[in-house]
Ligand code: SF4
């Protein structure tokens with residue numbers, strides 16, 4: 001089936017070519033980073049994780065979001081989603097691959113990465129994160145591929161694959177929960193040390209992931225013969241709306257606890273993010289941009305007329321994406337390090353090589369996604385042509 | 388642990404060579420057990436064989452200083468800029484800590500902070516002026532329940548069970564920096580650049596390994612000195628200077644589980660604080676203010 005990824009029109013090849021160029025630039029930057037050390041990034045003694053881990057965290061959410069299509073289809077027998085489950089699962093594959101790449105480029109000693117397997121340490125959440133992420137990658141490739149094979153042969157989804165599909169549901173929740181635990185279990189980082197972290201992660205994931213899926217469906221409708229269907233897009237937009245409301249609600253809960261309790265440690269990061277602390281205001285414009293997009297997306301998603309128009313929905317989805325990306329990437333990861341444990345403030349700005357590497361990883365993800373979507377859509381077209 | 392292992396292998400190597408070279412007379416003059424002991428740097432032959440190429444955890448030459456739980460007391464009122472700086476300089480010199488000026492990439496094992504940064508939350512504006520300016524020496528607390536050890540996915544950072552020192556295996560660290568996010572005291576450093584570029588050849592201590600880029604490092608409570616029967620370098624320097632200045636020792640080091648140890652005596656005499664005790668890491672460094 002994979003050969004279908006190598007058959008495509010001019011546009012397809014131009015798109016893939018562009019991605020390859022970005023991937024190449026990213027790879028060269030990574031070689032530079034590898035030879036010079038992580039000092040070529042904007043990270044520092046105080047902000048020891050930056051854009052890589054931020055993107056990693058965000059993309060784990062995107063990967064987990066496949067479950068928002070799988071649950072209605074397989075558990076609630078919502079037949080309409082049958083058309084798009086494969087898109088969600090393949091999005092999961094691409095997103096997890098990006099996650100793993102972001103971890104690798106963040107390591108000080110990437111060639112020692114296997115030490116995590118050679119010296120398995122179940123007390124470390126990172127160990128479990130590696131287990132669940134790789135497991136999820138395997139599950140999605142395995143399920144997606146087999147379901148697609150069956151579809152191609154015109155036979156129903158084989159029964160033996162069902163247990164794997166059911167397993168993939170809690171597994172998807174687990175990848176984002178475990179990723180939240182990376183942060184929520186650390187003493188002394190007030191902004192992260194919160195029981196609601198996993199819930200916040202899941203809500204923002206279930207907003208941003210399906211929002212991306214809607215965008216892909218709309219793009220595919222314009223650029224290919226594949227139409228995900230109006231009903232499908234409407235249902236997805238409802239999911240995004242609910243998840244986004246929860247996401248904002250959870251954030252406001254954090255604010256209440258921090259400010260009503262009056263405990264300074266709980267407030268510092270939030271104050272730094274939205275107003276600046278001791279004259280340091282590096283992230284303030286970012287956070288207000290994020291807040292602005294949150295509000296815009298909420299309005300557009302809640303009002304039925306706007307949600308039902310494809311064009312406006314596209315805008316709303318872009319707003320969800322940007323709002324969540326900044327909040328979770330920039331705000332949550334970088335913000336958590338400010339102020340530092342000694343209550344000094346160091347700020348963070350990503351460098352050019354760092355950004356190129358980040359873009360390179362995204363391009364790799366899109367490359368994989370495009371190839372997989374190409375396969376899936378070709379199969380669907382062939383099946384429909386035969387019918 | 389890289390440090391111990393290297394030193395250990397060196398000792399093992401030298402002794403094999405040495406065994407052949409030592410004149411017979413010398414050997415005869417000594418009790419054979421003593422002679423062998425000397426040759427093997429305090430390790431027994433079976434220990435050497437058993438641990439060849441492995442991490443010699445729990446293995447120590449017999450002349451080493453030992454304890455069940457090492458701890459340090461910093462008596463802040465006895466410190467001054469000069470002593471604090473001498474501690475920092477000595478520690479960094481003997482441990483080949485590179486002198487990187489850029490604060491973003493800086494490596495520090497021990498350094499001075501003001502009260503409000505060393506003990507945030509325990510500071511208020513009406514404290515004694517002397518304390519406001521006093522150098523609070525901070526370093527790794529060698530926590531009894533270290534968060535850094537809990538999170539490390541490779542056991543590259545580990546607590547030595549027999550004496551509680553929290554150590555690093557630089558050969559195993561993958562540089563994920565999870566431990567840096569976990570340590571609530573900012574005690575850990577990452578080698579953002581090749582540290583050897585910031586170390587002058589002639590200033591290097593050949594007896595202590597230099598590090599490569601991409602690994603994490605921090606204070607090791609002078610484990611390599613304890614193994615040779617010496618107290619940590621910062622404590623030694625501080626005590627010398629305090630003696631010269633006619634003060635009580637600013638730094639005291641000893642076994643927390645020995646009721647007669649110097650640390651226990653000082654802790655009985657003075658009220659002391661620890662950094663962020665509410666986080667449950669159980670620091671083994673105490674502050675007397
Ligand atoms: S001070 Fe930090 S690095 Fe040292 S043992 Fe405690 S948690 Fe680990």
Ligand code: SF4
Pocket residue numbers: 538539540541542543544559560561562563564565566567603
């Ligand atoms: S950076 Fe090294 S010591 Fe720290 S958690 Fe990762 S592997 Fe362990």
